[in-house]
Amino acid sequence: MTSPAGVVVVGASAAGLTAAEALRQSGYDGPLTLVGDEPHPPYDRPPVSKQLLAGDWPAERLLLRPEEAYTELDVRLRLGVAASALDVTAHRVRLANGTDVPYDSLVVATGTRARTLPGAGGAAGVHVLRTLDDALALRTALAGRPRLVVVGGGFVGAEAASVARSLDCEVTLITTGDAPLADVVGPDAADMLASLHREHGVRLVTGTRVTGLLTGQGRVTGVITDRRGVRSEVRADAVVLGVGARPNTEWLAGSGLPLGDGVECDSTLYAGHDVWAAGDVASWQDPDSGTRLRIEHRTNATEQGRHVAANILAGPGAGSGFRTVPYVWSDQYGLRLQVYGLARGPGATHLVDGDPRQRKFTAVRVRDGRVVAALGMGMFRQLRALRELVAEHAAWQPRGLTS
Incomplete structure (x- = not known):
């Protein structure tokens, strides 16, 4: 008799870990594997752009569980190796090291990665802020008090600017909006946030798009901007790109799973072929409005991890629709x-x-x-x-x- 392959979770994230824990808490006692492309065990991401970047917390404080918890959970950790392909017919995940991991049920919790600008990959001094290692690298750079340009007025950009000013860096924040988070909070609160940044010494450049980077001797020296067709340059010693994120779905190309802005699931977070998705990578059909949603919030990741675990145990066709009230917070100054x-x-x-x-x-x-x-x-x-x-x-x- 063939031994069960069990549940495989690809993505050592908050969503992935929560799904694994919820399975055990609900009585699942079969094989359980957690795969992650980073070498770190699952950690909390919101502090990456807040307490970790500021140096207020050590990296170890971000870990979601101590090492011994994984032994108690009876989960096999496969860290530091990315998933590279999926065969839904054979029910196997191919890893970047060439090994295959069989599964009976699969949870895709691979999250997102930071977007960049064309040409940004080869220049020193260009940073994104998504992972623990991203934050540690930027924290080291900020210790030298560089002239910093932050590209993007969303949560990551606004928080990076706040931390950089607390470390006495010269900061310019460039956003296409009228103020940081203007598309989220409305004009009055956006005006308040703009005033808050200016009071703390941030130079705000609004209604402006960054079209490229300036480099010299392999390092970034500034950015090129466009405001209503007028080209300008802003000099910098370091640049943070806070221009959004992309779902990590490339490894699923050709698998037969429906892909769009993420892994496209039904209202129960089921994508077909005994595959489920949770967290930032999941695009699901809201059971109330019928519209498709994908949410990059920490609380959503935890809620979806639990929901997927319950629906795996219930089985395809028997799961319940996922409903949520998204919640997000931002610490600034x-x-x-x-x-x-x-x-x-x-x-x-x-x-x-x-x-x-x-x-x-x-x-x-x-x-x-x-x-x-x-x-x-x-x-x-x-x-x-x-x-x-x-x-x-x-x-x-x-x-x-x-x-």
Whole structure:
């Protein structure tokens, strides 16, 4: 009789580890393998651009579990080796070292990687901020107090600028928006964030696109910008690219799995062929709206890891649809911005309580008359109360909210 191959999780990430732990907690006692391309055991990613980059935490503090936990979990770790191909007919994962790992059920939790700019790969002094090693390399560079250009006004770019200023670096942040996180928080809160960065000495260059890098003797010396057709140059000793992320799905090309902006799953996170996906790499059909979602948030990774484990045990066709209220936070200059829901995209931002100018407020994002997100700073209890409106996609009723 053939021995069971068990469950293989590709991606030693928060989603992957959570799926493995949830399987064991739910009574699964078969073979369990966790594959990761990094040499590190699973670690927490949000501190990468916050406490680790600032030097406030050692790298070891990011580890999600101590070494002995994997022995207790009875999981086989295959770290430092990437998955390179998938054969869904034979139920085998091919690793970059040429070995094959058979599976009965497969969880794809390979996450995303940082986007870069054309020509950025060969120049010293160009950094991205996605992995533990990325943060350690950038932290070493920031210790020399370079002139730093941050490209991108999203969460990573804004947090990198905040940390760099705390380390007394000269910082220029360049964004295509009107302010950092302008597409998430709306104009009033965006103005507050812009003022916050300027107060701490960041030079903001808004409404501007970076089209290339300047280099000399193998090192970056600045960036080339375009603002409404006008070309300019900004000099730098180091550059951080915070221009988004790509799902790690290349290894799945030709496998027969549906791929688009991630691994395309149904509402239960099932992609077919006994393959499931969880975390940043998963693109799933929202069971309520029918729209396809892919969310790069830490809490989403944990929730999906648990959900996939439950649905694996239930079996294809018997699993439940995945529903969530996304949550993300950003620490900048000692303040914490928090967001529930999907704030990006069209819509209007309405203040509920407080005042963004005082850095203490709550607000909601409204689309087609419905609350799709809530955000705030310095008012956690009040913001938490708005979460239910997001979960229900409640009709926007400003008087009821402020009474």
